[in-house]
Amino acid sequence: MNDLADDRDDAAFRARLAPLASEVLPPPPAPLVQRKRWNIMVPAGIAVAVAVLGFAWLQSKWPWSEMPRAAIHAAPPAPDPSAEMVRLLMQRGDAAFAVGDIIAARLMYERAAGLGSANAATAAGKTYDMEFLLNAGARGIRADPAAAAAWYRRAAALGDPEAKTRLAGQKP
Amino acid sequence: MSLAASPERKCPIIALASTKGGVGKTTLAYVLATELARRLAIRGRGRITCIDADPNRTLSQVLELTDDPLITCVESDSDRLLADLRQAQSESDLVVIDLEGTANQAMLYAAGKSDLVLVPAQPSRFDVVEAVKTIGVVRKAADLVGREIAHRVVLSRTPVLRQRVADHSRTQFVRAGLPLLPVELVQRAAFQSMTYTGKPPWRQDGGGQAAANVVSLTDAVLDIIGLRFADQVASGSLLTVA
Numbered sequence: 001m002n003d004l005a006d007d008r009d010d011a012a013f014r015a016r017l018a019p020l021a022s023e024v025l026p027p028p029p030a031p032l033v034q035r036k037r038w039n040i041m042v043p044a045g046i047a048v049a050v051a052v053l054g055f056a057w058l059q060s061k062w063p064w065s066e067m068p069r070a071a072i073h074a075a076p077p078a079p080d081p082s083a084e085m086v087r088l089l090m091q092r093g094d095a096a097f098a099v100g101d102i103i104a105a106r107l108m109y110e111r112a113a114g115l116g117s118a119n120a121a122t123a124a125g126k127t128y129d130m131e132f133l134l135n136a137g138a139r140g141i142r143a144d145p146a147a148a149a150a151w152y153r154r155a156a157a158l159g160d161p162e163a164k165t166r167l168a169g170q171k172p
Numbered sequence: 173m174s175l176a177a178s179p180e181r182k183c184p185i186i187a188l189a190s191t192k193g194g195v196g197k198t199t200l201a202y203v204l205a206t207e208l209a210r211r212l213a214i215r216g217r218g219r220i221t222c223i224d225a226d227p228n229r230t231l232s233q234v235l236e237l238t239d240d241p242l243i244t245c246v247e248s249d250s251d252r253l254l255a256d257l258r259q260a261q262s263e264s265d266l267v268v269i270d271l272e273g274t275a276n277q278a279m280l281y282a283a284g285k286s287d288l289v290l291v292p293a294q295p296s297r298f299d300v301v302e303a304v305k306t307i308g309v310v311r312k313a314a315d316l317v318g319r320e321i322a323h324r325v326v327l328s329r330t331p332v333l334r335q336r337v338a339d340h341s342r343t344q345f346v347r348a349g350l351p352l353l354p355v356e357l358v359q360r361a362a363f364q365s366m367t368y369t370g371k372p373p374w375r376q377d378g379g380g381q382a383a384a385n386v387v388s389l390t391d392a393v394l395d396i397i398g399l400r401f402a403d404q405v406a407s408g409s410l411l412t413v414a
Contacts, residue, residue: 020313021277021280
């Protein structure tokens with residue numbers, strides 16, 4: 001009927017309840033535009049400053065490409081949580097090997113090699129290596145030249161020099 | 173007595189409010205609306221308007237299933253609530269507002285406009301805490317709009333059998349200074365099945381416990397706002413209607 005009067009009534013009603021709203025309700029978010037500007041401008045400024053200072057620093061270090069790699073990647077190597085596991089596996093593998101349990105030793109070595117140990121890969125290769133098994137006096141174990149070569153290759157790839165010589169010895 | 177005969181005579185507004193969700197606001201709103209509609213149907217005329225200000229629109233969904241010709245459901249939000257209320261008041265005998273289970277603008281407006289605010293609460297500690305909060309908001313709203321706003325905590329989903337935790341919760345509500353509605357909404361399967369079937373308890377089983385619960389609950393609510401629909405029908409005998 002009288003829309004204007006109704007609107008005025010509503011506005012008055014809202015205004016009366018306004019103090020309660022500020023008390024009970026969570027605060028309204030700040031205006032989006034303003035927040036947006038700050039959110040973008042501050043990190044952008046920081047990023048530009050870092051880029052400029054970083055470039056200047058690199059220039060001062062020139063010729064940085066001739067610096068040793070270790071100096072560029074100065075972060076200390078992260079302690080390897082699997083190193084301890086490798087050590088334990090190798091220990092148990094050697095113990096098993098010492099009492100002639102080649103199969104058990106092979107299991108340990110292979111698992112240690114799976115954690116990235118070059119020594120373990122070589123040791124695993126030896127448990128398949130006919131020549132090594134004969135020298136070690138192991139009996140009743142079937143050698144597998146292909147498996148031995150595979151493990152040696154892997155150890156060589158991981159940088160183990162013994163594996164390289166053994167791999168060379170296998171070929172003929 | 174006609175309640176909405178002249179535009180000056182504004183019809184009563186009942187709001188279901190709670191800062192906590194899942195306490196039974198929609199359930200209570202639905203059983204009240206359908207029970208009042210049943211009484212209006214006996215009288216032969218009248219109209220209930222439900223304003224669903226809960227963005228989940230649960231009340232609208234179940235009322236759509238029910239499809240009661242005497243109940244109009246309006247979906248609203250805090251921006252439209254005042255206009256919707258004015259419209260509803262001018263053409264209904266009673267307005268029921270269902271709110272979202274959180275402290276929000278719509279709750280303040282609804283409380284500020286209502287004649288009675290019902291705060292459903294289950295017998296649990298969290299519900300006591302939230303009911304205290306909700307009633308606090310209603311009381312402050314009453315101060316700000318400069319009039320009394322009746323308010324009651326309605327215990328909901330209370331166990332049929334006596335349980336110590338329910339008794340303890342009742343004590344806690346009284347200790348916190350919250351006025352309790354003398355009738356509780358008891359835990360009944362009919363109150364759950366109606367959300368699927370859209371059949372209020374009196375349509376499912378007119379003589380059943382759930383229907384009786386709703387009748388006495390509605391009587392208690394109407395007592396507070398000083399209203400009685402279908403006076404000629406006593407609480408006991410109207411259960412035979414179906």
